[in-house]
Amino acid sequence: MDLAGLRVVKAVADTGSVSRAADALHCVQSNVTARIKRLEEDLGVDLFLRLSRGMEPTPAGRVLAGYADRVLRLVAQARDAVAEAAGRGGRLSVGSMESTAAVRLPPILARFHRDHPDVELTITPGATETLLTEVLAGRLDGAFVGGEVAHPDLTAQRVFEEELVLAEPRAGLTTAGARHTLIGFGRACAYRGRAEMAMREAGRVPFRIMEFGALDAILGCVGAGMGVTVMPRSVVEREPWRDLLAARPLPAALGRMPTQFVRRADAIETASLRAFLAAVSDGPAVPADADVAA
Numbered sequence: 001m002d003l004a005g006l007r008v009v010k011a012v013a014d015t016g017s018v019s020r021a022a023d024a025l026h027c028v029q030s031n032v033t034a035r036i037k038r039l040e041e042d043l044g045v046d047l048f049l050r051l052s053r054g055m056e057p058t059p060a061g062r063v064l065a066g067y068a069d070r071v072l073r074l075v076a077q078a079r080d081a082v083a084e085a086a087g088r089g090g091r092l093s094v095g096s097m098e099s100t101a102a103v104r105l106p107p108i109l110a111r112f113h114r115d116h117p118d119v120e121l122t123i124t125p126g127a128t129e130t131l132l133t134e135v136l137a138g139r140l141d142g143a144f145v146g147g148e149v150a151h152p153d154l155t156a157q158r159v160f161e162e163e164l165v166l167a168e169p170r171a172g173l174t175t176a177g178a179r180h181t182l183i184g185f186g187r188a189c190a191y192r193g194r195a196e197m198a199m200r201e202a203g204r205v206p207f208r209i210m211e212f213g214a215l216d217a218i219l220g221c222v223g224a225g226m227g228v229t230v231m232p233r234s235v236v237e238r239e240p241w242r243d244l245l246a247a248r249p250l251p252a253a254l255g256r257m258p259t260q261f262v263r264r265a266d267a268i269e270t271a272s273l274r275a276f277l278a279a280v281s282d283g284p285a286v287p288a289d290a291d292v293a294a
Contacts (some may be wrong), residue, residue, distance in 0.1 A: 001042060003075065006068035009047065013065035017054040021054040039064075057169055070266070073138040083185045090272035091120045095131040095143030097190065098215040100259055103234045104144070104160055112279040119272045127188035141273055142263035148191025151263050159280055160259040162232035164191065165247040166198055169225040180207045181227030183218050194254050195230035201251060219245065 011021035012032065022029045040047050047061035056063055056286060080090045096105060101123060111122065124131075124140060131143035136153060149156040169178065184195050199207045210227060212218045215235070222229050223244030236247045261280065263273070 001039065003072070005035050005039050006064075006071055008032055009039065009061070009065050010068040010072065012036065012048060012055050013057050013068075014060065031203055037234075047262065062152055069138065070253065073264075076138075077270065079121070080270055081268065082274070090118075090270055091122075092270075092272045092276055093122045093124065093139070093141050094276070095124045095126055095134055095140045095145075097128060097131070097146055097259070098185075099162075099191075099232050099235045100144045101125055101159070102215055103232070103238060104259070108279050111282060112276055115279070116272065116275050119275070121276075127185055129188035130191035132262065135264060136265075138264065140265070141270075142261055142276075144259055144261055146257055146259055147262055153265055154262050155265045156260040156262045157277070158258045159261050162234065162257050162259060164194055164230055164250055164255050164257055165233045165236055166202070166250055167219070167222055167231055167236045167241075167245045168228045169223060170244055170246055178225055178227050180204050181210060182207050183210045183212065183221050183227040183229045185213070185218070186211050190257065191230050192223055194250075194257065198230055198250050198254055199228075201212045201254070 007025060008021065008031075011024050012018060012267060015021045018029050018032050018036075022032045024033065036047060043060070043064075046058050047064060048055040048057055071294040083090055105123070109121070109123070112119075124134070124143075126134070128145040128147065131140065131145050131149070132149070132154070134140040135143050136151075144159070146162075151160075180199075182195055182199055184192055186192070196209075199205065210221070212221065218229050219231070219235070219241050221227065223241060230250070233247055235246050236242070261277070
């Protein structure tokens with residue numbers, strides 16, 4: 001059993017197919033098949049069921065795929081730690097909700113880059129549920145997500161608290177039916193559930209939902225009078241949206257939501273991650289003109 005074999009097991013378990021695993025690993029299918037066969041002979045068990053529609057892990061295969069995931073993540077962390085120790089900087093992959101990336105992160109990233117210019121930092125935007133999945137899978141070192149997080153494999157640190165508001169078009173811009181049209185991200189977004197509850201509590205039922213994949217598209221359509229949305233006040237009251245949108249307070253039970261930084265509980269805390277978390281906690285994270293209580 002070696003790292004190459006573990007990569008093959010994980011790839012087949014993740015994709016459910018020899019051909020897709022070969023594509024992911026950039027090799028030919030015969031190499032994947034041969035690796036699986038050698039591992040099964042070495043361990044004396046079948047790791048996968050050969051089905052007409054693909055490959056399905058056996059109970060033993062699921063166990064090995066779980067260990068492969070952990071081993072490969074540790075190897076990647078070890079490479080990064082060695083690079084840091086050798087003075088070559090490190091790598092850090094962080095996920096973030098779009099609203100957090102737009103308002104909260106710029107001053108944090110500026111501080112971090114100023115003090116650690118050699119660290120290769122990647123920011124991946126996404127919805128809360130998607131980001132949690134990516135962190136659990138080890139594809140992100142951590143992520144800024146909305147709401148409370150309780151998962152045995154995750155560590156969560158509260159970093160901000162957002163005031164959520166109902167954002168509507170300014171007077172005179174509203175089209176017919178806009179009060180009963182909710183514009184937002186998909187259901188994986190932490191704000192989506194709050195938005196739907198806010199519409200019901202405001203008596204705006206029935207309401208229709210329009211889903212968009214980009215923050216500026218949502219705010220632009222609200223500003224054009226097509227509907228309403230629920231977003232942090234810090235987003236709604238920044239330029240250029242403050243001149244196009246009106247922010248209405250939500251009931252107390254809906255209007256506050258923490259933003260937490262989550263990471264795997266079993267992950268090694270690298271020097272790059274420690275430095276990034278220090279930048280997060282080092283002073284105000286909102287521009288002075290955002291006018292928001294944090």
